[in-house]
Every structure is written in C-alpha cells, then in structure tokens.
Amino acid sequence: MSAVSINNLAITFDKQVLFKELNLSVPFGYWVALLGRSGVGKSTLLRAIAGLEKNGIQQGNINTQGKIAWLAQQDSLYPWLSILDNVQLKEYLTHRKTKETKQRAESLLNAVGMTAHLDKACYQLSGGQRQRVALARTLMQDADIILMDEPFSALDAVTKLQLQNLSRQLLADKTVLLITHDPQEAIRLADQIYILQTHLDTKDISFSQPAILSEPIHLQGNAPRDLHQATLWQLQQQLFNQLIGKDENAL
Numbered sequence: 515m516s517a518v519s520i521n522n523l524a525i526t527f528d529k530q531v532l533f534k535e536l537n538l539s540v541p542f543g544y545w546v547a548l549l550g551r552s553g554v555g556k557s558t559l560l561r562a563i564a565g566l567e568k569n570g571i572q573q574g575n576i577n578t579q580g581k582i583a584w585l586a587q588q589d590s591l592y593p594w595l596s597i598l599d600n601v602q603l604k605e606y607l608t609h610r611k612t613k614e615t616k617q618r619a620e621s622l623l624n625a626v627g628m629t630a631h632l633d634k635a636c637y638q639l640s641g642g643q644r645q646r647v648a649l650a651r652t653l654m655q656d657a658d659i660i661l662m663d664e665p666f667s668a669l670d671a672v673t674k675l676q677l678q679n680l681s682r683q684l685l686a687d688k689t690v691l692l693i694t695h696d697p698q699e700a701i702r703l704a705d706q707i708y709i710l711q712t713h714l715d716t717k718d719i720s721f722s723q724p725a726i727l728s729e730p731i732h733l734q735g736n737a738p739r740d741l742h743q744a745t746l747w748q749l750q751q752q753l754f755n756q757l758i759g760k761d762e763n764a765l
C-alpha cells in the first residue's frame with residue numbers, strides 16, 4: 515500500500531479540464547517531486563490530496579495513509595503571534611500549550627537555526643527566516659505525509675540551498691510530495707520525479723489539454739544531491755526539454 519494513491523482522477527473548472535484520468539502512487543518514505551510549468555494544475559492537485567479541493571473533482575479517488583502537513587511557498591505565519599506560538603499553532607488554537615510543547619518548539623527552532631531570533635516578532639524576520647519557522651511548525655505536527663507547494667521558490671539562491679538541505683535532513687523519514695517548477699530542485703531532493711505536462715492555450719483555456727503525468731524518473735544515491743555529476747546536468751537538460759515539450763536532442 516502507498517502513502518498516497520490517486521486513481522482515475524478528473525478535475526475540471528468550468529471549461530478547463532486540468533486532469534482527466536490521473537493516476538499516481540507515492541510509496542511510504544519517498545520524496546516524490548511533481549515538476550510542471552505554471553498553470554498546469556500542481557497546486558490544485560496538492561489541494562485535492564489534502565482534501566481541500568471540493569469543487570473541481572469530477573471523478574476518481576484519492577487515498578492517503580497517515581497524518582498530513584502542508585509546507586507552502588507563501589508566508590503562512592501569523593504576524594500577531596510570537597515565533598514560538600507560530601510553531602505551536604495547533605496547540606495555541608486548541609488551548610493545549612504546555613511546558614513540554616514549548617520545549618519541543620524551542621528544540622525544533624534550534625534545529626532550523628532560529629534560536630538567536632526568538633525574541634523577534636514575525637514581521638521582523640526575513641523571508642528565509644520565516645520559512646525556517648514554517649519548517650519548524652511542519653516538524654512540530656509530526657505528520658506522516660508532507661505536501662510541499664514550492665516552499666523554496668521565493669528564497670535567494672544560498673538560502674534556498676540551505677533550506678532544501680535542512681528540510682531533506684529533518685524530514686528524511688517522511689513521505690514528501692514536492693511541487694516545483696525547478697528541475698534542479700527536483701533532482702537535488704527527490705527519489706522519484708514525475709513531470710506534469712500539458713498544452714496550455716493561454717487565449718482560450720477550453721482548448722488547453724488535460725495534464726498528463728510522465729513515467730517516474732528514479733534517482734540514484736542519497737539526497738540532497740550536489741549537481742557535480744555530468745549525468746545529473748544531462749538529466750536537468752532533459753527535464754527542461756520535457757517541460758517545454760521539445761525533443762530531448764533538440765536544444
């Protein structure tokens with residue numbers, strides 16, 4: 515049995531058919547990257563897996579095994595709460611904060627390198643620091659499945675690399691579905707990569723084709739990977755070509 519299995523899924527918004535007969539299976543403990551261009555339906559699919567997409571689903575079923583947490587691109591911190599309360603958000607909202615939950619939050623904030631900033635308000639943090647707090651909050655939830663919607667895409671290159679490495683290290687034993695439009699990120703972090711491809715008609719979405727999922731690409735070795743190997747650079751070029759719909763040898 516898989517941590518996430520999607521069978522025969524169809525999602526349509528008005529005239530726009532995003533998915534027609536989509537099937538996907540995410541094995542337990544794997545990091546799976548879903549790579550696709552803007553507008554192909556990546557976030558919608560993630561919302562559907564989280565049970566948040568009610569309107570567009572026409573057919574099919576989605577099964578998830580275990581508790582789900584979400585790590586988003588957008589700054590999801592509550593600016594009027596302290597950093598510690600943001601990490602203990604669930605406990606804060608359910609009035610279940612204790613000395614133990616505070617200690618755990620502090621230790622997770624230490625793990626993500628935020629100990630020196632605990633006295634700051636959330637609005638005083640940089641984008642990278644906010645994502646570190648969001649990562650600590652995801653860890654605090656101790657979920658089995660982490661849905662990541664481009665969590666690193668707004669960060670500068672060095673912060674992105676640091677947070678990718680940190681997330682891979684701290685969430686090593688979790689099942690992760692990572693949505694990204696960055697082939698390099700997918701190669702650095704994932705055990706398997708799928709490409710979501712479609713022909714998007716920007717003038718009339720009723721002519722857009724439903725997205726199709728590629729065969730999985732299996733990556734060797736431990737993540738996070740450095741891209742110093744020639745084969746990984748070739749793979750990156752291949753993924754770019756697939757994303758823009760070109761023949762592998764055409765660029």
Ligand SMILES: Nc1ncnc2c1ncn2[C@@H]1O[C@H](COP(=O)(O)OP(=O)(O)OP(=O)(O)O)[C@@H](O)[C@H]1O
Binds near residue numbers: 552554695
């Ligand atoms: N609730 C909705 N009602 C109507 N259309 C929607 C709804 N949600 C998403 N869409 C449309 O579905 C398409 C896919 O959106 P989605 O956000 O899933 O794309 P994406 O691949 O995540 O793009 P990006 O990488 O730019 O975030 C878009 O054309 C969007 O306008």
